[in-house]
Amino acid sequence: MRNTFLPFSKPSITEPEIQAVANVLRSGWLATGPNASRFEEEFAAYVHCPAAVGLTSGTGGMHVSLKALGIGPGDEVITPSMTWVSTVNLIVLAGATPVFVDVDRDTLMADAARIEAAVTPRTKLIVPVHFAGAPADMGPIRELARKRGIGVIEDAAHALGTEYRGKRIGAEGTCIFSFHPIKNITTGEGGMITTHDAEFADRVRRLKFHGLGVDAFDRQMQGRSPQAEVVEPGFKYNITDIAAALGRGQLARADEMNRFRSALALRYRERLAEMDEIMPLKDPPWPMLHSWHLFIVRLDIDRAGIDRDTFMNCLKKRNIGTGLHFRAAHLQRYYRQAMGFKRGLLPDTEWNSDRILSLPLFPDMTEADQDDVICAIKDVLAEKKQ
Ligand SMILES: *Cc1c(COP(=O)(O)O)cnc(C)c1O
Secondary structure (H helix, E strand, O other): OOOOOEOOOOOOOOHHHHHHHHHHHHHOOOOOOHHHHHHHHHHHHHHOOOEEEEEOOHHHHHHHHHHHOOOOOOOEEEEEOOOOHHHHHHHHHOOOEEEEEOOOOOOOOOOHHHHHHHOOOOEEEEOOEOOEOEOOOHHHHHHHHHHHOOEEOEEOOOOOOOEEOOEEOOOOOOEEEEOOOOOOOOOOOOEEEEEOOHHHHHHHHHHOEOOEOOOOOEOOOOEOOOOOOEOOOOOEOEOOHHHHHHHHHHHHOHHHHHHHHHHHHHHHHHHHOOOOOEEEOOOOOOOEEOOOOOEEEEEOHHHHOOOHHHHHHHHHHOOEOOEOOOOOHHHOHHHHHOOOOOOOOOHHHHHHHOOEEEEOOOOOOOHHHHHHHHHHHHHHHHHHHO
16 A cells, blocks of 8 residues: 555646746735736637636636626526536526536536527526536537527636647637646636637626726736726636746646646556446547546446445545545535425436546656556455455
8 A cells, every 4th residue: 555645636836837936926016917917818829719817716707707798687507517516606696597407427518409408598608517628519519509699608627728629628719717726737726718709808807806997907007007997896806926927837838737647547547447346437529639637437336335435435545535526516405405406307417426536647646656546446446345
C-alpha cells in the first residue's frame, strides 16, 4: 500500500506562475487590472471567440448570464440533473423552474431528443453540460434551440481544450468555464464567459461589476473611471489580477497539461479493461478531442458486492483519493423536500449517481501513482470476493 495519500486531483503550478503572482503582489494593483484584460484576450484567442469576460467563478458567470437573459419566475430552464448543483441553485434562486432531462447512460450527457421532449412554451434556456472533458452533441441542440427561439448557455467547466467537430468548445455559442483548483486550468477560484453575442458580452461585463457602464479596469484610465454610473443593478464577480496572472501562465500550458491527462486516461482504460466490476465512461460517437477533465468509472455493485460509498472508503483507507461527479441534483435534500423530485424520474442519471466515482487524474500524477490506484482497486475487489 502507498504510504502517502494520493488526492484525486491536484493543481499543477510552476515556478514562473508563482513569480507572476508575486509580481502582481509587488505591483500595487491587485484587483481587476492589466493581467485580467490580457487573460481575457488570451483566453478569447485560445478558444477562437471574439469576447471573453473574466469572473471570480463559473457560478458567478452563470448568475450574471441568467440575469442578462432575464430568467425569472414562470420561466423553465432545461438542464441535466447530472451536473454540479450551482446551475440548479441559481435557476431556483432566480425564481425560475429547473426542468431536468436524463442523460446517456455511458457518456452522462443529454442529447437533443431528450431536451426537445422537455421543451414547453415556458422554456427560456437550455444548459447543456460538456461532461468530464468530452463535448455534448451541440449541433442538434443548437438547431432545436434556434428553431424554437430558446437560449443556450453551455456549461464548459470541464471543457477547457475540448474540441467538438474540429472546433474548440467556446469557438461557437456562449460558454462558461471554471478555474476552480480541480479544473484543467486554475486561478484558485475563477471563471470565464465566452460569447459571440456582443450585446450579451456587454451586459455580463456590466452585471459582473456593480452594473456600472464601465469595466473594473479601463486601459486609458489605468483604473476605473470615477465618473462611472450604475446603468442597472449588478453584482461583484470581477476576476482579480492575482488570479488572472496565474490563469495566464496556466493557459499557456493548457494543451501540454491536457496531453498528460490524456496519456494517463488511456493508460487507465487499458489497465481497467480486464476488470469486470469497473466500467469507465464511453467516448461519444461524434468527432471530438477529449480534455480528460475527469476519469469517471462506474462500479458494478452487484459484481463487486459493495456499494460505491463503501468502495470509495476502502480506497481512501489505502491512501487513494476519489471524487464524485456528481450525485444527481434532483435527489439532493432540498430538491427532494422542497421541490418534490423523486427517485424514478431520471433512470439513467440515478443509475450512474449510485455507481460513479472519479479516479485520481492530474497532470503531475506519475505512472507509479497510477499503478498504486490500480493495485488498490484490485485489492479492494479481491477482499470483497473472499
Ligand atoms: C466546477 C463546475 C461548475 C462551477 O464552477 P465554479 O467555478 O466552481 O463556480 C459548474 N458546472 C460544473 C459542471 C462544474 O464542474
